[in-house]
Amino acid sequence: MSYRTALSEVLAGLAGPAAEAAAVRGRFPRGAVTALGHAGLLGLTVSTEFGGGGRGLPEAVDVVARTAPVCPATAAVLRSHYTAVAVIEAHGGPWLRAEIAAGRQLASLALAESEDEQAGEGDGPEADSRLLVPGSMATRSGEVVALRARKQRVVAAGEADLYVWSSRPLAAPDGLTLWAVPAHAPDLFVPARPSLAGPRGSATSTVFADPVLVPAEAMLGADGAGLDVVLRTVLPWLLELRAAADVRRPPVLDPALDPARDPGGTRRPAGTLAAS
Structure with a gap:
């Protein structure tokens, strides 16, 4: 089964009440995330060596673009997840990559430390520049590192299994x-009330470590080398996936009217998205 066919099946189940629960009641789309994991879409960009889909940024962009018109919250979660996974693919260990490939780990970014939580979703050059200068501290004692920070605009805060986190160098x-x-590490704290940032239902909030x-x-990666990773990996992925999430083409209700097909020629089920 192609990833597009798998995604169409997930989106068919997400449309309607599930997407409305995220948009209207602010409920995190846990069912969609679980379905994406089972369908192999959370591991889409993990190497096939570890059981992933072996795809790259173009396919991640395609998934986010197709998801955004159905459920913006799920698209925001995928945007952060795929960007975090790009970092983990380059620098993470085999066990973690295999867990993501198997759909058992939802990743997110915990990089921003701006004090202004009222500034919307935090998109744009000014917000991106804040990712380059972390104020949080890291202190090592033997083989243990203590991280102190207040990370802002974390998507899937309290819902993700793993955060890609930035600090000053050791x-x-x-x-x-x-x-x-x-995410299960002791002394990580997420407020019960999400912040105003991010699409409703995306659980975008602050994460405290103290x-x-x-x-x-x-x-x-290496101590102090994260700036290069942010510039070469995080920002390019975020920019491309942000543009994909901004696509707002309506779903095609009748697949017979949809000229776009999967590479194998299979028409999408009714209610799924046309190709971007």
């Missing part, structure tokens, strides 16, 4: 350092 003179922080303890091996 010892490097400049740059930033990236970490894989499990501190959170992680093993030193949770570092993604």
Whole structure:
């Protein structure tokens, strides 16, 4: 089954009451995320070596563009997930990559530290520039690192299984350092009331660490080298996926009228999206 066919089946189940629950009542689309994991779409961009789909940014863009008109909250979750996975693919360990490929780990970004939570979703060059200068601290004691921070505009806050987290370097003179922080780590705190940022239902909120303890091996890449990762990986993925999420083409109700097909020639089920 192609990833587009798998996505069409997920979106067919998401349309209607499920999408309305996210948009109107602000409910996190947990059912959609679970279905995406079972369909292999959370692991779409993980290497086939670890059981993933072996696809890249173009396919991730396609998934987000097709999802956004049905459920903006799910599209926002996927945007953050795929960007975080791009970092993990480059610097994460085999176990974590296999878990994502199997659909058992939803990843998110915990990079922004702006104080202005009223500034909407935080998109745009000014918001992106804030990802480059983390104020959070990292202190190492033996093989354990203590991270202290208040991360803003974290999508799927309290719902994700893993955060790609930034801090000041441990010892490097400049740059930033990236970490894989499990959401179940003690002393991570997410407010019960989500912030005003992000699409309704995306659970976009603040994540507090005061501190959170992680093993030193949770570092993604070298100490201080995270700035290059943000510039070369995070920002390009975010920009492309943000543009995809802004696509608002209506769903095609009658597949017989839809000239766009999967590569194998299969028409999409009724109620799914036309190709972007």
